[in-house]
Amino acid sequence: xxxxxxxxxxxxxxxxxxxxxxxxxxxxxxxxxxxxxxxxxxxxxxxxxxxxxxxxxxxxxxxxxxxxxxxxxxxxxxxxxxxxxxxxxxxxxxxxxxxxxxxxxxxxxxxxxxxxxxxxxxxxxxxxxxxxxxxxxxxxxxxxxxxxxxxxxxxxxxxxxxxxxxxxxxxxxxxxxxxxxxxxxxxxxxxxxxxxxxxxxxxxxxxxxxxxxxxxxxxxxxxxxxxxxxxxxxxxxxxxxxxxxxxxxxxxxxxxxxxxxxxxxxxxxxxxxxxxxxxxxxxxxxxxxxxxxxxx
Numbered sequence: 667x668x669x670x671x672x673x674x675x676x677x678x679x680x681x682x683x684x685x686x687x688x689x690x691x692x693x694x695x696x697x698x699x700x701x702x703x704x705x706x707x708x709x710x711x712x713x714x715x716x717x718x719x720x721x722x723x724x725x726x727x728x729x730x731x732x733x734x735x736x737x738x739x740x741x742x743x744x745x746x747x748x749x750x751x752x753x754x755x756x757x758x759x760x761x762x763x764x765x766x767x768x769x770x771x772x773x774x775x776x777x778x779x780x781x782x783x784x785x786x787x788x789x790x791x792x793x794x795x796x797x798x799x800x801x802x803x804x805x806x807x808x809x810x811x812x813x814x815x816x817x818x819x820x821x822x823x824x825x826x827x828x829x830x831x832x833x834x835x836x837x838x839x840x841x842x843x844x845x846x847x848x849x850x851x852x853x854x855x856x857x858x859x860x861x862x863x864x865x866x867x868x869x870x871x872x873x874x875x876x877x878x879x880x881x882x883x884x885x886x887x888x889x890x891x892x893x894x895x896x897x898x899x900x901x902x903x904x905x906x907x908x909x910x911x912x913x914x915x916x917x918x919x920x921x922x923x924x925x926x927x928x929x930x931x932x933x934x935x936x937x938x939x940x941x942x943x944x945x946x947x948x949x950x951x952x953x954x955x956x957x958x959x960x961x962x
Contacts (some may be wrong), residue, residue, distance in 0.1 A: 751864025
């Protein structure tokens with residue numbers, strides 16, 4: 667992956683950090699949404715709503731991408747759509763229905779190691795021994811976060827955590843293709859097209875599985891899903907794609923470890939989510955190893 671190195675990388679680092687905070691807070695709201703809306707429908711409806719909203723914003727500001735530019739990046743854009751807006755989105759949302767928002771926020775911070783993993787597998791760029799050592803420590807922290815004080819006793823929480831990790835594996839692959847798109851399209855255009863396409867692919871299937879309902883519980887759920895869609899798909903993803911214009915994918919991903927610092931207090935104060943002492947230790951390990959990999 668070739669990245670144009672800018673003399674002032676601090677701006678792109680700031681974009682990655684802003685993206686992290688927005689996406690982590692968004693995840694807290696999405697967890698509340700899937701308590702009231704079927705996960706597959708929430709995933710498909712949320713991404714489609716975000717795509718429509720971004721399309722309207724681009725149309726009002728006369729920034730819609732030209733058809734020539736879309737055709738130029740159609741192949742990498744399609745790969746980004748499948749990796750993130752379709753497969754990862756569906757799997758991640760299903761996982762959220764089995765776990766807490768705080769656990770999910772921390773578990774997504776495994777992403778930088780998975781970006782490096784895909785680079786190793788697909789580009790034959792072997793990570794250093796230090797990176798592998800950090801990975802082992804990071805995974806140990808993630809296990810403590812998932813298992814907590816309960817152990818592997820059949821509790822659904824750690825099952826949901828495993829599903830979320832699977833989603834992060836797929837999302838990490840999108841970093842391989844996204845810079846090819848953002849070199850041609852504006853970051854918001856990239857987010858808009860990816861979300862619209864993802865919604866068009868997944869929403870018909872989701873409606874067949876779970877018909878729409880708008881009772882009081884569903885309305886509350888869609889309210890939370892709408893907040894997530896704006897924070898994550900419209901804002902956070904635009905900042906993420908903007909960061910990839912100036913820094914490497916693994917670094918942009920690693921800097922996203924800053925998000926839980928803001929999202930965790932929100933989950934604890936407003937939604938009553940908690941972590942055990944062992945889980946807090948695991949969360950700290952995840953944050954520290956993510957910070958170390960970003961410095962390296």
